[in-house]
Amino acid sequence: MSRDGGLSPRQESILRVIRNSTTECGEGPTVRQIGERVSLSSISSVAYRLGRLEALGRTAAPLAAGVPAGSAPGRASTSGST
Numbered sequence: 001m002s003r004d005g006g007l008s009p010r011q012e013s014i015l016r017v018i019r020n021s022t023t024e025c026g027e028g029p030t031v032r033q034i035g036e037r038v039s040l041s042s043i044s045s046v047a048y049r050l051g052r053l054e055a056l057g058r059t060a061a062p063l064a065a066g067v068p069a070g071s072a073p074g075r076a077s078t079s080g081s082t
Contacts, residue, residue, distance in 0.1 A: 007053075007056075007058070010038060010040075011053060013037075013038045014049055014053065017029055017033070017034050017037045017038060032046075034046050034050070
């Protein structure tokens with residue numbers, strides 16, 4: 001985040017990707033799609049940035065099915081069978 005309390009260029013890009021996807025497709029992008037569109041290869045990094053935007057009150061938009069926000073590869077699921 002910038003020092004003046006505004007959003008960083010990366011945060012602005014993420015919000016733009018979410019807005020564009022919602023407008024064009026009728027649903028939010030997956031975490032992977034956001035990463036691809038803003039040049040972040042780590043799903044964990046995208047999920048972290050989405051969490052920060054949510055904490056700032058800038059987004060609560062649902063994402064498309066795929067990789068849920070907050071999920072990271074290799075993390076054990078708490079739902080389903082063991």
